Amino acid sequence: MIIRLRILVLASFLITFPIPFYASTIFTLSSEDSLSAPQDSITSPNGKFTAGFHSIGDNAYLFAIWFTKPLVDRTNTVVWMANRDQPMNGQRSHLSLLKSGNLVLIDANQINVWESGTEWSTSSVELSLLDTGNLVLVTYDGQRLWQSFDSPTDTLLPDQPLTKTSKLVSRRSLSNFSSGFYQLHFNEDNVLHLVYDGIEMTSVFWPSPWLIVWDAGRSTYNDSKTAVLDRFGNFMSSDEFGFQSSDYGVELQRRFSLDIDGNLRLYSLDKLSNTWKVSWQLFISSCRIHGVCGLNSLCSYDSVSGRKCSCVPGYRMKDPKDWSYGCEPEFKVSCNDTSSLDFLPLRHVEFYGYDIAYYRNKTLQECKDLCLKRCDYKGFEYKFVEGNGTYSCYPKTLLFNGYVQSSWPDFVYLKVPKTRHAWQEQYQGNLHCNGKKVILDRAYGSKEHNGWIKSFIWSVVLGGVFEILCVLTYFYKTRKSSNETTQGYLQLSTRFKKFTYAELKKATSNFSEEIGRGGGGIVYKGKLSDGRVAAIKFLYGANSQGEAEFLAEVSTIGNLNHMNLIEIWGYCAEGNQRLLVYEYMEYGSLSDNLNANNLDWEKRYEIALGTAKGLAYLHEECLEWVLHCDVKPQNILLDSNYRPKVADFGLSKILNREGLDNSNFSRIRGTRGYMAPEWVFKMPITSKVDVYSYGIVLLEMITGKSPEVCGGSGDDDAMGLGSLVTWIREKMCETNERKSWIQDIVDPALDGKFDLEKMEILLKLALQCSEEDSDARPTMCEVVDKMVHPKIFELKADMLM
Numbered sequence: 185m186i187i188r189l190r191i192l193v194l195a196s197f198l199i200t201f202p203i204p205f206y207a208s209t210i211f212t213l214s215s216e217d218s219l220s221a222p223q224d225s226i227t228s229p230n231g232k233f234t235a236g237f238h239s240i241g242d243n244a245y246l247f248a249i250w251f252t253k254p255l256v257d258r259t260n261t262v263v264w265m266a267n268r269d270q271p272m273n274g275q276r277s278h279l280s281l282l283k284s285g286n287l288v289l290i291d292a293n294q295i296n297v298w299e300s301g302t303e304w305s306t307s308s309v310e311l312s313l314l315d316t317g318n319l320v321l322v323t324y325d326g327q328r329l330w331q332s333f334d335s336p337t338d339t340l341l342p343d344q345p346l347t348k349t350s351k352l353v354s355r356r357s358l359s360n361f362s363s364g365f366y367q368l369h370f371n372e373d374n375v376l377h378l379v380y381d382g383i384e385m386t387s388v389f390w391p392s393p394w395l396i397v398w399d400a401g402r403s404t405y406n407d408s409k410t411a412v413l414d415r416f417g418n419f420m421s422s423d424e425f426g427f428q429s430s431d432y433g434v435e436l437q438r439r440f441s442l443d444i445d446g447n448l449r450l451y452s453l454d455k456l457s458n459t460w461k462v463s464w465q466l467f468i469s470s471c472r473i474h475g476v477c478g479l480n481s482l483c484s485y486d487s488v489s490g491r492k493c494s495c496v497p498g499y500r501m502k503d504p505k506d507w508s509y510g511c512e513p514e515f516k517v518s519c520n521d522t523s524s525l526d527f528l529p530l531r532h533v534e535f536y537g538y539d540i541a542y543y544r545n546k547t548l549q550e551c552k553d554l555c556l557k558r559c560d561y562k563g564f565e566y567k568f569v570e571g572n573g574t575y576s577c578y579p580k581t582l583l584f585n586g587y588v589q590s591s592w593p594d595f596v597y598l599k600v601p602k603t604r605h606a607w608q609e610q611y612q613g614n615l616h617c618n619g620k621k622v623i624l625d626r627a628y629g630s631k632e633h634n635g636w637i638k639s640f641i642w643s644v645v646l647g648g649v650f651e652i653l654c655v656l657t658y659f660y661k662t663r664k665s666s667n668e669t670t671q672g673y674l675q676l677s678t679r680f681k682k683f684t685y686a687e688l689k690k691a692t693s694n695f696s697e698e699i700g701r702g703g704g705g706i707v708y709k710g711k712l713s714d715g716r717v718a719a720i721k722f723l724y725g726a727n728s729q730g731e732a733e734f735l736a737e738v739s740t741i742g743n744l745n746h747m748n749l750i751e752i753w754g755y756c757a758e759g760n761q762r763l764l765v766y767e768y769m770e771y772g773s774l775s776d777n778l779n780a781n782n783l784d785w786e787k788r789y790e791i792a793l794g795t796a797k798g799l800a801y802l803h804e805e806c807l808e809w810v811l812h813c814d815v816k817p818q819n820i821l822l823d824s825n826y827r828p829k830v831a832d833f834g835l836s837k838i839l840n841r842e843g844l845d846n847s848n849f850s851r852i853r854g855t856r857g858y859m860a861p862e863w864v865f866k867m868p869i870t871s872k873v874d875v876y877s878y879g880i881v882l883l884e885m886i887t888g889k890s891p892e893v894c895g896g897s898g899d900d901d902a903m904g905l906g907s908l909v910t911w912i913r914e915k916m917c918e919t920n921e922r923k924s925w926i927q928d929i930v931d932p933a934l935d936g937k938f939d940l941e942k943m944e945i946l947l948k949l950a951l952q953c954s955e956e957d958s959d960a961r962p963t964m965c966e967v968v969d970k971m972v973h974p975k976i977f978e979l980k981a982d983m984l985m
């Protein structure tokens with residue numbers, strides 16, 4: 185009965201929303217012709233791109249260009265839209281090429297929603313979609329009257345330039361394609377800027393506004409104002425900004441997009457999994473992007489969505505469905521009656537910008553008094569100035585761009601009424617510090633939704649199929665074990681695969697080619713049935729770990745997705761056997777390459793930077809979600825372009841941010857020579873243990889000396905701790921002239937060929953990272969920042985003096 189009903193619903197649904205069997209696909213549109221919504225489209229000769237009517241919801245369509253081949257989740261990635269802010273009706277709307285040469289988009293009610301504004305009276309014109317994804321209007325004598333490449337929306341395709349007249353504008357949300365708040369464009373100073381242009385305010389946030397453009401590595405002199413991504417993954421802008429994708433050199437399908445979170449990302453299409461992979465992104469810390477949570481709110485990291493917004497205590501969301509509107513106070517403060525006011529301290533919080541003034545060398549009470557004097561001060565930041573041991577305060581007129589970061593030592597004091605409210609009692613100064621679970625779903629590219637119609641069709645179809653299956657299953661009385669169900673769920677919720685032991689045995693020709701050992705297992709090279717070459721790790725002592733525990737850990741690792749982390753493709757858990765399947769890295773480990781002297785100075789610097797980015801990501805934007813605990817050159821693998829990927833987070837332990845106690849670590853982890861002193865002295869284990877190991881790896885890359893072999897007085901150095909560091913510090917003291925001591929310690933294999941300035945940066949960082957005192961070490965995010973913008977930190981220090 186139920187089935188019949190379902191089928192009826194399905195049938196009636198299909199009648200009311202006919203699937204367009206009569207859709208016509210053409211290659212060109214001639215004068216006085218038109219395309220009718222929703223079914224007509226134009227395809228590029230190579231079939232890669234389609235221009236047509238893209239459904240964005242309940243009978244709402246955009247005229248758009250998209251990649252013809254749908255992704256694994258059946259969505260199509262849109263790369264251009266004509267009328268993003270004015271969707272139109274699905275029936276009787278059309279795109280017409282008028283005799284006058286104007287291309288117009290006309291809604292069902294005859295309203296002109298968009299036009300190309302072109303005019304051409306002498307000969308007829310033709311619209312076609314080129315293989316590059318460019319929709320062009322060309323006259324018969326070859327003149328290009330109009331092209332979609334001139335008016336990008338949120339995406340640039342390879343060879344599509346961003347110019348002085350064009351800009352990228354993010355979407356409003358995943359499901360709302362209209363213009364959002366973030367823009368990328370060239371300013372009057374000829375520099376490419378990222379701007380948050382929100383509901384109540386506008387601010388430039390990249391390059392960092394407090395940096396002088398030159399210090400950000402940009403040039404203001406070139407007024408050609410063009411930026412373009414080439415076919416091989418190199419992006420270059422006329423202001424000297426540029427980058428290469430992690431898969432640079434190969435011709436892949438790529439797109440450069442300004443995403444809804446205000447971050448710039450380069451995506452490459454992974455043909456095997458049919459998903460978009462991030463091959464470069466601008467910000468590691470997405471909370472540093474302005475405006476993310478609106479006014480009076482705080483951005484912090486969240487295990488599920490990557491980032492989370494919350495209101496400042498005492499405030500509530502203005503629009504419960506949309507963070508862009510921010511939060512509003514739940515209380516009223518009376519300015520005249522200062523005796524009714526109090527301050528609420530917020531720890532680890534910063535609000536960027538809107539400091540109306542700043543006062544040096546003030547006590548907390550002096551700052552409070554200053555803040556009470558002015559009604560428009562909402563609170564102040566109270567900051568310790570390391571240089572002279574005093575405090576400064578920065579009153580805020582707006583609480584904007586707030587973020588929570590555990591490594592941020594200072595306080596913000598909020599002006600609140602003295603009368604105690606429930607929220608004040610609840611708030612214990614320990615905001616957001618109880619994140620626990622770590623499932624980082626970073627399937628960036630695959631989350632486009634085509635509105636509810638698609639999902640409704642699918643739910644009806646799947647519903648019907650499911651019911652039929654249920655009935656059949658019932659009749660055959662087959663029983664699904666609960667075990668199978670959990671595995672099925674895991675496969676759905678993550679993007680990696682469960683392999684059988686037999687499959688992996690076959691792939692590795694019965695585990696014949698060993699390529700590595702350590703980190704809890706032996707690694708074999710293998711070839712999977714789909715042709716991919718893989719590194720397959722057979723874990724030791726796996727039977728001590730329950731299957732559920734193993735799956736939990738694997739799914740965590742499998743969801744970590746970063747271009748500088750090794751990718752995990754799947755796992756096998758059968759009986760006592762536990763195996764992990766990773767991507768295979770052609771050039772082997774950093775350690776092998778250092779020994780073989782394959783790495784020149786440029787490669788070493790890039791490897792140092794890439795490794796830092798991978799670790800910064802692992803520490804989840806400096807919030808210490810996942811520790812690696814065994815960073816060493818053997819665990820840094822190089823791809824065919826010598827780009828590094830951090831491997832073997834087999835030892836990493838998922839940590840509760842607060843609960844960084846040693847009881848989680850029953851035994852010492854890591855490798856002699858690279859281990860931080862905390863392990864030996866049984867001190868609390870934080871992400872700084874990885875920073876230490878990273879510092880030692882840097883020193884090894886600089887000097888070419890392994891920490892175990894090098895120096896070391898033996899006795900007081902039982903763990904091999906710091907011997908390399910000691911040797912370098914001694915060298916440093918021996919000679920006063922900096923150039924000569926650097927030359928003394930640098931790997932002779934480099935043959936003196938290195939950039940002294942960059943070498944100094946790297947050395948300084950390496951020594952900071954390998955400080956014995958874990959607090960003196962920078963976070964991995966800071967390391968990345970310092971390597972990318974070495975001048976920032978000197979400047980920042982100056983500003984605080």
Ligand SMILES: *[C@@H]1O[C@H](CO)[C@@H](O)[C@H](O)[C@H]1NC(C)=O
Nearest residue numbers: 241356357359360361362363
């Ligand atoms: C999309 O966002 C715009 C701008 O905020 C808004 O006007 C419009 O109603 C939204 N559309 C949908 C379908 O939510």
Ligand SMILES: *[C@@H]1O[C@H](CO)[C@@H](O)[C@H](O)[C@H]1NC(C)=O
Nearest residue numbers: 544545546571572573574575
């Ligand atoms: C800070 O102020 C105090 C009291 O006004 C003064 O004694 C001290 O020298 C000042 N410190 C600095 C570094 O200016």
